[in-house]
Structures are given as C-alpha cells and as structure tokens.
C-alpha cells in the first residue's frame with residue numbers, strides 16, 4: 010500500500026482541521042488517511058458539525074506508530090496535548106471499515122476527559138460523562154463484549170470507560186454491532202440498548218448546545 014504523498018496528506022489534514030483532529034506523524038498510508046477521513050466525517054455528521062467534534066473532544070493529536078494500541082492519553086492536562094496513537098492493529102482490520110470504528114472509539118475516550126476536572130485527567134480516571142453514564146444505565150448491558158455486554162461468552166470485565174467509548178462507536182456505526190452479532194458467537198447479543206442510546210443522545214444534545222452558545226458569542 011503506497012505511502013500518501015505530501016499533497017494527499019495536506020488535503021486530509023485540511024479537512025480534519027475544523028474538527029480539531031490534528032495529524033502529527035507524516036508517514037501515513039493512503040488507506041489510513043482514508044479511514045481517518047471517513048471516520049471523522051461520520052462522527053461530524055452524527056454530532057451535527059465539524060465544530061461539534063472539536064468542542065466534544067477539545068482537539069486531539071493523532072499519531073501513527075507501527076504497534077499502535079489505540080491509546081488515548083486523556084491524562085495530558087492540556088487539551089491540545091491529547092494524543093491518539095494508531096497503528097497496524099487499528100488500521101489492518103477485517104472488514105476494513107472496522108478501522109473507522111476504532112478511530113471513533115478513541116474519539117469517544119477524548120470526549121470524556123474533556124468534560125472532567127484536571128485531577129481526573131491526571132489519573133486517567135473515569136470522567137464526568139462516564140460516571141454519569143454508569144449511573145444512568147445501571148444494570149443495562151453495554152453494546153459489545155469489550156464495552157460491558159457481560160454476555161456468557163464475553164471475556165472482558167465491565168469497564169465503564171470502555172463501555173462509553175464502545176457506546177459512542179456503536180451509536181455512530183450501527184453496522185458495527187450488527188456485524189458483531191452476525192459474525193462472532195460471543196457477541197450474539199451485541200447492540201446499543203435503549204438507555205445507552207438515550208445517554209449518548211443526551212451528550213450529543215449537550216455538545217450541540219455548546220456549539221450554539223459558541224456561535225452566538227461569536228456573532
């Protein structure tokens with residue numbers, strides 16, 4: 010797969026700029042830039058605008074390393090230091106669109122500490138959104154095994170931070186949980202349930218209000 014040219018990089022970086030997603034590494038492959046571009050376009054559409062993504066996450070730096078890890082370093086105190094590190098495990102997925110899901114999952118992580126006090130970011134704990142989600146959804150299972158589904162064959166414990174990120178991913182990509190249900194036996198009960206869905210919608214509503222306030226202050 011060819012490495013993206015400086016021009017291709019510039020086009021995608023320019024499109025991402027209003028969403029607050031800043032590409033740091035230079036050695037992206039064309040296919041990876043396409044995945045990032047498509048993922049950010051999709052979440053922008055769901056949140057209502059590029060500005061909404063920027064306000065939700067506070068802006069992130071996106072970096073590429075071979076090992077990746079999908080890490081969002083929410084503990085960086087200043088928003089413009091927030092880093093999402095992507096690599097082969099995130100990009101080389103089957104089917105390829107699951108790379109977009111991984112990307113939106115990480116943006117979901119960035120969304121939470123942005124609404125949290127500094128000490129929560131320092132200790133990489135659950136932020137205000139994640140804590141509110143846990144209280145709101147109570148016993149309702151999360152959308153995927155990794156995101157708190159707690160199905161009999163799931164091998165993951167319930168981790169609220171991941172449950173939130175997976176809820177964002179499942180909301181933005183309904184085909185994600187459909188695919189999991191159809192293809193992975195352990196995920197046969199995957200799906201975004203009503204309280205989780207309502208909670209994500211509440212957060213989107215809050216971001217849209219912030220965008221509207223921001224615009225009226227600029228006017």
Ligand SMILES: [Zn+2]
Pocket residue numbers: 114118170171174
């Ligand atoms: Zn995660």
